[in-house]
Amino acid sequence: MATVTLEQISKAFGATFAVKDFSATIADGEFVTFLGPSGCGKTTCLRMVAGFIDPTRGRVSIGARVVSDPERKIAVPPEERGVGMVFQSYAVWPHMTVFANVAYPLKIKSVSKEEQRQRVGRALELMKMSDLADRFPHQLSGGQQQRVALARALVMNPQVLLLDEPLSNLDAKLREEMRLELKQLQKQTGVTIIFVTHDQMEAMVMADRIVVMNAGIIQQIGAPREIYLKPANRFVGEFIGVANFLSGRRRGDGFALAASPQIVLPFQPPAALTSDALVMMVRPQDIALHPSQGQLAAQVAQKMFVGDATEYFVSVGGETLRVRGAPREDYAVGATVHLTISAGQFFQ
Ligand SMILES: Nc1ncnc2c1ncn2[C@@H]1O[C@H](COP(=O)(O)OP(=O)(O)O)[C@@H](O)[C@H]1O
Ligand SMILES: [Mg+2]
Missing domain, CATH: 3.40.50.300 (P-loop containing nucleotide triphosphate hydrolases)
Structure with a gap:
């Protein structure tokens, strides 16, 4: 060949x-x-x-x-x-x-x-x-x-x-x-x-x-x-798979959300990214949902049961994130949930 x-x-x-x-x-x-x-x-x-x-x-x-x-x-x-x-x-x-x-x-x-x-x-x-x-x-x-x-x-x-x-x-x-x-x-x-x-x-x-x-x-x-x-x-x-994009900027050791600068995520953008405004990509499976205690509190805006998971759209400080919950967990629309983000990637 x-x-x-x-x-x-x-x-x-x-x-x-x-x-x-x-x-x-x-x-x-x-x-x-x-x-x-x-x-x-x-x-x-x-x-x-x-x-x-x-x-x-x-x-x-x-x-x-x-x-x-x-x-x-x-x-x-x-x-x-x-x-x-x-x-x-x-x-x-x-x-x-x-x-x-x-x-x-x-x-x-x-x-x-x-x-x-x-x-x-x-x-x-x-x-x-x-x-x-x-x-x-x-x-x-x-x-x-x-x-x-x-x-x-x-x-x-x-x-x-x-x-x-x-x-x-x-x-x-x-x-x-x-x-x-x-x-x-x-x-x-x-x-x-x-x-x-x-x-x-x-x-x-x-x-x-x-x-x-x-x-x-x-x-x-x-x-x-x-x-x-x-x-x-x-x-x-964005083209491959599902992803969330959070706008923000470097702040100390973390990443402050543009929409709510008081919210600082514990992730440090790589030094190679010199631009002030950055975007953090987070895949839904890298966000865990908990009933209480997490990095961030969020409100459930929409939910869809898809069998092997429940997909939620949750609001955090002016951003909407797509998150996957275990099929047996169930949060009502309007409920407060807590999120822990375990991984993300930065772009400028
Ligand atoms: N014979 C042609 N004459 C003029 N424009 C063309 C011609 N063939 C393709 N294009 C243009 O080139 C671009 C790429 O087309 P194409 O290779 O068919 O894309 P894809 O297969 O990814 O959908 C498009 O903007 C299309 O309109
Ligand atoms: Mg084609």
Whole structure:
């Protein structure tokens, strides 16, 4: 399989950059997701790897081979890059059986009938579709149609599989199943996978590493745990998981809330943050709720029972915090509760 190297790639549409100075190395056999809100440049980036879009500047390499480099006028066409691509829409041929759909790219390359049978057989087996080979797409569910699209990408034995929100049209349960299957597929085949999604949960459960993007610019690259626990900036902290943000400033050994400066939390912002106004990020699970005694008193403003927890919105000195309570604890709206914050991270 192959490494994918993106060096300072940028794509401008007119005067605006959809992707700017994007650099990342995706290791051989790695599963990397590009994650970010709609319009942040994920698809543009993936299509530059595939060769459907030429970068305005920068260099793309697959394995040792440079496949895009506008400065040197290199632009290897998509079909010569050894990549397979699957899109959000199922994009299977409605008038062809499952077998014919998957065999199609082989047929174009004049692969022998016998080899077609073998390779299609293996691709369908990988996607658990062997017994549906004679069906037509209208006889398949959405999930099955997407498996056909995946099998069709795999039949060419790609070095790199590029997946652009392939699970977004599936219902929640099927999506979860497919996530696990894609991970397994990667292990079985050793193919390098770049998976684009705007769904942070999807990115977290599948990726070896996540590239978080915003407005065409990489915000952070790291393993899911690292990105969740040590976000590089407020955008990443807010985009991944649930977080509270408290505005305030350094005061002695602590952090005084902007809305109520008499409330000083026992956390010291790192000295490297020199700005006067700072923000402290606190995850809900790092706030404990007690009936009495804690760092702070708060009022319950809203509550939602979600089964494994009760989620509370509590007011503290002009701020609202989201907190999780154990399912068997129950505080009424309007009640006074006490909070202890055990961890937080500062941004300026
Ligand atoms: N062909 C195009 N012409 C002009 N603007 C485009 C074109 N393709 C994408 N864009 C713009 O580039 C930005 C990134 O788009 P895209 O890569 O599709 O984002 P994402 O996949 O993250 O939702 C968006 O602002 C989009 O409107
Ligand atoms: Mg997109």
